[in-house]
Amino acid sequence: MKSVTLKDVAKAAGVSYATVSRALSGSPQIGSDTRERIIKLCDEMGYTTNYVARSMVMKKTDLIGLVVPSIDNQFMSELAYYAEMSARAHGYNIMLCNSGPDLKQEKTVVKILLGRQVDGILIVPQSPKTYENIKAYTDQVPTVFVSENLRDQPQSYVAADNSRGTYIGTKYLYDLGHRDILYFGRRHSTTHQLRAEGYMKACQELGLKQRFYNSEYSRSSIAHGYEMAKELFSHPIDYTAVFASTDSNALGLLKAADEMHISIPDQLSLIGFDNISATSLPRLELTTIEQPKRNMAIQAVDMLRDKIENGTQGYVHQILLPTLIKRSTCRAL
């Protein structure tokens, strides 16, 4: 199990270990004959660079900490996938941490990552409070947020243009002939405030009445959307379309509608937000607004690399355009 080190190779090659290091790092100041001989020897002996030791002297670990509330979530696992692929393509590896349900754990994992000497941190914040909560630590290391939840903070982030997304969706419903559109769901985080704003803006421009439905403690989950919708449908339905603030909420509403024999899209059109993978499933086919996850991940990694490698100061807010995914839950009036 004892792994072979530079010294071992050096001894076998009859050179100093500095020479071996040079051969491997592609330094120009070494004879090409020596280099080849050494590289061949390294291969034979099964030598692999010890990154811990290298990190020690280089003061760079080529490690990126990825913090997500829960990797077991379609949006985040997709983001993580692209982030890891992109990071690795540039020589970085990913240290993954779930920031769990409570804010306390979020701070804990960031601390751990700092102790691990990661070169940078990519974080999907749990809540708008996250920024303040971990500021003391993120000041010490290049950090990029993925989400718009910290709109007014001096911190880099990449996010989808949430406001634009609901605007596009509302406009789409309008073009389909809908004039009574209900906005369904949470408005408690920055992200969701922006979504609501896009809807309001569209209503204003198009001369529609703004109508909201949400409970005080609304969360984004199918179960919660279902409960909210049951409550909603106990009142008369005097609107022809619903814009749900998240796909999960939309799916919950769909379930409630099914149970109460409200046909979607015949009686009611429905549009969601996020384009989580469930929306494309048979029997669901939810029309929705897509967050460009792949792009978000790649851009976030690029921004982080820029900070790490070029020491770029300041912050940038990278806003990506969401797109409308037409499926089967909206109909023309």
Add this chain to the structure above:
Amino acid sequence: MKSVTLKDVAKAAGVSYATVSRALSGSPQIGSDTRERIIKLCDEMGYTTNYVARSMVMKKTDLIGLVVPSIDNQFMSELAYYAEMSARAHGYNIMLCNSGPDLKQEKTVVKILLGRQVDGILIVPQSPKTYENIKAYTDQVPTVFVSENLRDQPQSYVAADNSRGTYIGTKYLYDLGHRDILYFGRRHSTTHQLRAEGYMKACQELGLKQRFYNSEYSRSSIAHGYEMAKELFSHPIDYTAVFASTDSNALGLLKAADEMHISIPDQLSLIGFDNISATSLPRLELTTIEQPKRNMAIQAVDMLRDKIENGTQGYVHQILLPTLIKRSTCRAL
């Protein structure tokens, strides 16, 4: 950005830096007054242990490499979630790598992980060939596989009892009154051979005729299940239930059935395998066999820790029991 080291604290405290190290590590050979004073000082100065340096001397990184074909997959992201939580609870952190679509990349990431000096590797293999492919590397570091795809290899793994799963499901259909049950889907990996075997065993015991349907190149995806099912349904339906080898295939079949106005479960009962999250969605509600993902992850981490911390040699095959999740796609005859 320069972080504070032991030396800095030592200087500030007016002691040697070994003393600071002792205070922090909870060594008994130190005065409790000195300890408290130092700990307080560390806190004030914002000292955090440099894990890279520590790993260097301890020859232990407290790092576990997690290799999955694609974290952007419900089964794996759920596994990853529990693995990370459990690992961290025991002082380990997770280095995440996607082994991507090709076998070549799988070997690459394992090599990287080795260079990173991870204490152990947790791997969901891409294919039955994985074992042979990376053997040279996994011999050098404690490794636990998650999957049954290497049944006869001298290597530790944790997996669900796939054979038992299909047995249970077939028995369930039998008890519901079904006598003509078709097995639908792939049989090309060890995992899927075992699933098919469980079905065959149940058929034998219960006196049912074994009936298979699968295409040569069947893969587990909704799209593929859909194509296969369209083909299947172009022939007369002389069976009353279908056991799909994976939930994805089952969902594809569901879609095809909808299109061809074959009612499930009225005309045809359907059961899947895996209990991926999509199965519990409204309108889908697929009856299925659950792989105990949480348990699998936790057991895998425990096995790995045992190897790492106690140097346990040999290998163990940990087989967990799957369970039947009754939902809405099976009916009694």
Add this chain to the structure above:
DNA sequence: TTGAAAGCGCTAACAC
């Protein structure tokens, strides 16, 4: 072109 040696931040064995 190559070797010698310092030093990254830490732990632990050995002194006192």
Add this chain to the structure above:
DNA sequence: GTGTTAGCGCTTTCAA
């Protein structure tokens, strides 16, 4: 109880 020091495996000046 506390200080001194070697050394983990590597990169990189500085000499030769």
